[in-house]
Amino acid sequence: MLPHFRPSTLCLTACWLATWSVWPADLTAARTEDPLIPFLKKNCVKCHGGQGRPKGDINLKAINREQDLLSLPDLLGNLIDVLDSGDMPPESEPEISETRRQKMLLHLKAALKKSVEDSDFRFVQVRRLNRFQYNNAVKDLFQLRMEVFPLSEKLMTRNTPYVRDRKDRMPPAVDVQSQALNPRPGLKNVKPFPKDLRAAHGFNNQANQLTLSPLLLDAFLRLSVSIVESPDFNESNVGVWSEFFRVPENGSQLTDTTRARISKFLSRAFRRPVNEEMVQRYSNYAIGKIEAGVPYDQAMKKVASAVLSSPLFLFRYRSQGETERQFELASDLSFFLWSSLPDPQLFDLAQQGQLSDPAVLDRTLKRMLADPKIERFLDTFPVQWMQLENVLAATPDPRKQRFFNLDKEHPASLQMLLEPLLLFDSVFLEDRPVIELIQPETSYQSDFLRTWYTSELKPPRIDKKAITDQNRKNDQQRKELNEKILSAKRELENLVKPLRKKLLAAKQKNQQAEPVDLMPIAAWEFNGDLKSTLGNLDLAATGKIAFRDGRVILNRSYLLSPPLAVDLNEKTLEVWCVPHNLDQNGGGLMGIQGEGDFFDTIVLGERQPRHWISGSNGFARTLDFAGSTPEPKADELIHLVMVYRADGTTLLYRNGQPYGKPFRKARAVFPKNRSKVIFGLRHLPAGGNRYLHVSIDRARLYNRALTAEEVRLANRGDGFFVSRQEVMQAMTPPEREQHDALKSAQAELEESLKRVPANRNPAQAQKEANTGYDNRIRGMLRNRKFVRVPNEDPRFGGVITNAAIMSMTSGPTRTHPIARGAWMIEVVFNDPPPPPPNDVPPRNEESGDGNLTIRERFQVHRENPDCAGCHSRLDPLGFAMENFDITGRWRERYENGRDIDMSGKLMKRYPFADVVEFKQAIVSEKKRFAKAFTEHLMRFALERKLSPRDRLSIEKIVADTASSDHSMQSILRALVASEPFKNRK
Numbered sequence: 001m002l003p004h005f006r007p008s009t010l011c012l013t014a015c016w017l018a019t020w021s022v023w024p025a026d027l028t029a030a031r032t033e034d035p036l037i038p039f040l041k042k043n044c045v046k047c048h049g050g051q052g053r054p055k056g057d058i059n060l061k062a063i064n065r066e067q068d069l070l071s072l073p074d075l076l077g078n079l080i081d082v083l084d085s086g087d088m089p090p091e092s093e094p095e096i097s098e099t100r101r102q103k104m105l106l107h108l109k110a111a112l113k114k115s116v117e118d119s120d121f122r123f124v125q126v127r128r129l130n131r132f133q134y135n136n137a138v139k140d141l142f143q144l145r146m147e148v149f150p151l152s153e154k155l156m157t158r159n160t161p162y163v164r165d166r167k168d169r170m171p172p173a174v175d176v177q178s179q180a181l182n183p184r185p186g187l188k189n190v191k192p193f194p195k196d197l198r199a200a201h202g203f204n205n206q207a208n209q210l211t212l213s214p215l216l217l218d219a220f221l222r223l224s225v226s227i228v229e230s231p232d233f234n235e236s237n238v239g240v241w242s243e244f245f246r247v248p249e250n251g252s253q254l255t256d257t258t259r260a261r262i263s264k265f266l267s268r269a270f271r272r273p274v275n276e277e278m279v280q281r282y283s284n285y286a287i288g289k290i291e292a293g294v295p296y297d298q299a300m301k302k303v304a305s306a307v308l309s310s311p312l313f314l315f316r317y318r319s320q321g322e323t324e325r326q327f328e329l330a331s332d333l334s335f336f337l338w339s340s341l342p343d344p345q346l347f348d349l350a351q352q353g354q355l356s357d358p359a360v361l362d363r364t365l366k367r368m369l370a371d372p373k374i375e376r377f378l379d380t381f382p383v384q385w386m387q388l389e390n391v392l393a394a395t396p397d398p399r400k401q402r403f404f405n406l407d408k409e410h411p412a413s414l415q416m417l418l419e420p421l422l423l424f425d426s427v428f429l430e431d432r433p434v435i436e437l438i439q440p441e442t443s444y445q446s447d448f449l450r451t452w453y454t455s456e457l458k459p460p461r462i463d464k465k466a467i468t469d470q471n472r473k474n475d476q477q478r479k480e481l482n483e484k485i486l487s488a489k490r491e492l493e494n495l496v497k498p499l500r501k502k503l504l505a506a507k508q509k510n511q512q513a514e515p516v517d518l519m520p521i522a523a524w525e526f527n528g529d530l531k532s533t534l535g536n537l538d539l540a541a542t543g544k545i546a547f548r549d550g551r552v553i554l555n556r557s558y559l560l561s562p563p564l565a566v567d568l569n570e571k572t573l574e575v576w577c578v579p580h581n582l583d584q585n586g587g588g589l590m591g592i593q594g595e596g597d598f599f600d601t602i603v604l605g606e607r608q609p610r611h612w613i614s615g616s617n618g619f620a621r622t623l624d625f626a627g628s629t630p631e632p633k634a635d636e637l638i639h640l641v642m643v644y645r646a647d648g649t650t651l652l653y654r655n656g657q658p659y660g661k662p663f664r665k666a667r668a669v670f671p672k673n674r675s676k677v678i679f680g681l682r683h684l685p686a687g688g689n690r691y692l693h694v695s696i697d698r699a700r701l702y703n704r705a706l707t708a709e710e711v712r713l714a715n716r717g718d719g720f721f722v723s724r725q726e727v728m729q730a731m732t733p734p735e736r737e738q739h740d741a742l743k744s745a746q747a748e749l750e751e752s753l754k755r756v757p758a759n760r761n762p763a764q765a766q767k768e769a770n771t772g773y774d775n776r777i778r779g780m781l782r783n784r785k786f787v788r789v790p791n792e793d794p795r796f797g798g799v800i801t802n803a804a805i806m807s808m809t810s811g812p813t814r815t816h817p818i819a820r821g822a823w824m825i826e827v828v829f830n831d832p833p834p835p836p837p838n839d840v841p842p843r844n845e846e847s848g849d850g851n852l853t854i855r856e857r858f859q860v861h862r863e864n865p866d867c868a869g870c871h872s873r874l875d876p877l878g879f880a881m882e883n884f885d886i887t888g889r890w891r892e893r894y895e896n897g898r899d900i901d902m903s904g905k906l907m908k909r910y911p912f913a914d915v916v917e918f919k920q921a922i923v924s925e926k927k928r929f930a931k932a933f934t935e936h937l938m939r940f941a942l943e944r945k946l947s948p949r950d951r952l953s954i955e956k957i958v959a960d961t962a963s964s965d966h967s968m969q970s971i972l973r974a975l976v977a978s979e980p981f982k983n984r985k
Contacts, residue, residue: 073115073948080108081831116949127316127943128210130196136340136376138227138308141269143239148227149192150183154379155388156421159784164372170426177784178414180392187230193219202387205943224308228301247296259283262303270312271341272327326350329982336941337368339376356982365976369969382424385936386799386827388417391808396886400813403457403777404887410781415448416804422786423799433965434933435926439919442788443797448780452803452889453796459773464762471759481753488746495739499730500722518714520700526552530559533725537561537677551695558680568592568670572702573642574714575602578635578695590699593678594670602640637697639715645705656715677701794916795890801915803888810886817854821878830932833870853898855879876904880918930966931958938975953978
């Protein structure tokens with residue numbers, strides 16, 4: 001783009017208007033009037049050439065004749081810009097009518113045309129490949145199935161192949177993501193060169209920026225070697241392996257075949273025919289290596305490495321003559337649209353001299369636009385035009401925008417940048433007018449972006465009073481149900497107790513002994529099932545079990561009860577069992593399983609004579625009791641009892657007799673409702689109960705510590721108790737009906753009690769809601785689905801009003817209207833201001849009265865004459881976006897409570913009160929936007945700063961595409977057909 005002068009000082013435009021009153025009808029008739037020079041001397045030189053520094057660094061004092069002005073095409077171009085954009089005349093001068101403005105523009109353009117016709121513009125003769133072009137050129141040259149090195153420049157990965165599967169309209173939903181922070185890996189061990197510098201307008205393909213220092217040259221040499229030596233550079237990943245690296249089948253023609261391969265490879269790599277001398281040089285090198293014993297593929301890899309580091313590969317040169325120009329045009333097309341070297345079809349057209357033919361060029365362009373490789377254009381131009389890489393550096397204060405970096409690996413910026421890129425894709429692929437980039441009818445958004453734009457972005461607030469009230473209701477409901485359950489149990493006990501007493505007396509009479517009612521709280525007989533004859537502790541089996549002779553057989557399996565309604569203090573475990581494998585490692589027979597790894601069990605031990613012990617994972621494994629008795633005999637029915645006594649000791653009994661001495665150890669925690677009875681411990685000893693093989697005859701759990709006498713009676717069978725089955729058999733039919741009704745009522749009440757929700761802690765409930773909301777946002781940040789939605793709210797949508805642009809033009813704590821205005825004037829209008837004067841000290845905008853608005857803080861810039869000119873252009877553009885906060889979320893007021901004033905005037909003739917009217921004003925100037933867009937596109941295509949001569953071609957492109965409403969692909973076609981692109985002039 002042309003250098004710009006501060007428009008506030010270009011008041012000479014207004015001076016000219018006072019002199020010229022008659023205007024030519026077209027450019028051919030227009031000419032500079034003779035009275036102009038005297039008038040400039042009289043009215044303009046005092047500011048632009050008088051005493052002191054000339055305003056805007058424009059010295060008109062030296063312009064004494066028409067030829068002096070025509071020799072300054074840059075000045076003429078800038079005069080056209082400031083007049084066309086409304087920057088001139090300055091506000092202090094009288095306005096001019098639109099008719100007179102257009103006539104003056106016509107005259108200036110005629111002068112510019114005459115000026116450039118006589119000028120000799122020289123451009124850079126060579127262009128180095130940038131990283132993206134180098135990667136793609138190498139990838140296409142070898143037909144690699146993966147990238148050469150990670151490409152952080154590629155901001156959007158299209159998992160939905162909508163560019164390849166071209167249709168009239170993009171899909172309603174697409175799967176896309178940004179891997180910019182963690183790009184896909186390339187060939188292993190490849191050493192890429194650093195990212196390229198970007199020019200002022202954001203493009204990284206500008207010839208004057210792509211220099212080659214000694215360090216960078218060394219990097220290219222190392223890179224070329226690392227590519228072919230990568231372990232991934234093999235037959236599986238290299239598509240041209242067979243035709244270039246594999247040993248020729250006809251060994252007798254090895255030299256001729258190798259030379260032919262190298263000749264074709266060099267032409268493809270260097271993008272033009274190569275002479276015989278060059279082919280011979282590379283071929284002799286390869287054949288010499290092969291004859292020296294180097295394997296064929298390794299010799300050809302060395303050739304390939306040398307080619308990749310050659311200046312003929314790294315640089316694109318200006319052509320010498322029309323023949324070479326054909327190949328240069330092929331490269332210009334391919335690097336512009338595909339960021340890579342020409343494909344065989346392009347190369348063949350260039351070799352036939354047909355590519356510059358307008359019809360052939362148009363057909364070729366249509367083919368290239370439809371080729372999947374056009375995705376590379378979509379990966380480069382829109383990203384650099386909108387300067388979207390800057391959003392990756394956005395660091396909003398987490399105290400203000402906590403959710404922006406909630407997920408460090410997936411910050412909000414990665415979602416935000418996809419929205420404008422998807423819009424550009426849709427406008428390009430559907431060939432829609434470029435003005436739809438400003439105000440589109442639809443946008444692609446993810447769940448995260450819709451939430452970001454439309455919600456308060458706050459976790460749901462928990463109603464603490466409602467929780468407290470519900471807790472009170474739950475407590476009352478539990479109280480009432482417990483009272484009903486207790487009443488049912490009492491009625492049941494009143495029904496059962498007389499029957500049990502009667503049956504117990506009968507047993508005592510039959511055995512002529514004093515009745516001792518041991519009254520276990522659970523008892524298992526194992527007569528073909530796992531139900532407890534007392535209590536509600538039916539067992540569940542894990543693994544295969546079997547029943548035989550009234551016993552349950554555990555062989556690498558275990559049984560587990562429901563949670564106990566009692567804790568483990570002063571309890572007794574009792575089991576009758578028959579061990580079957582005392583010669584192998586065993587496992588737990590019966591015990592208590594607590595929380596985590598806490599177990600306390602009667603254990604069948606190892607081969608040593610220590611067999612029946614108490615142990616717990618949390619404290620010890622298989623500890624002996626002192627004075628253990630000999631091991632039991634195989635198939636012997638053994639009676640084992642483990643008693644937890646009130647004094648904290650544990651005592652074991654075997655067949656009614658103490659087994660060792662009382663043992664004291666650290667107390668494990670076995671809380672009620674969280675501990676269970678277990679038969680067949682799952683992991684003691686090491687290896688689980690892999691070898692446990694035992695038959696359990698019966699077992700009991702007592703809710704107290706049995707005495708030695710009670711254990712002896714239990715062993716002899718003199719400790720009576722009446723089982724549930726015995727009581728049921730003794731009942732009359734009415735009693736059984738009453739019993740069943742009470743049990744059913746009790747079960748229903750207990751189920752109802754279980755269904756009563758647990759009480760909630762209000763503070764914990766809010767914390768859980770916060771955590772849940774955070775996790776929901778994290779899920780959205782990782783979501784790759786973007787859906788096409790109508791832009792129902794005109795405040796949002798388009799490349800201007802989206803979160804990505806707003807975030808990257810803000811600071812950590814506040815918006816930066818000047819940065820936003822500068823982005824607007826550079827990207828949207830392509831009319832960047834000059835840098836601020838060096839003698840203007842920076843202002844600390846954070847200081848001062850905290851009650852001021854940002855507009856009020858910046859008022860000082862407009863008061864400074866050296867700043868007022870640029871700020872009169874920047875401020876309306878930046879403050880038009882002030883309703884968007886530092887991350888693009890809508891706001892009505894500042895944090896200090898002051899209302900936001902974003903009103904202004906665009907180009908001095910479009911007043912606006914809000915951002916919707918501001919965008920409509922830009923749409924009203926769609927021709928101006930199309931021109932600015934074309935300028936950006938041409939600079940990207942030509943890979944250089946635009947010249948005054950390019951301005952005339954741009955005017956023609958805009959005029960020629962008006963019939964298509966300046967659709968994107970029509971602009972591309974007109975640009976490729978233009979003189980600057982076709983002839984590189």
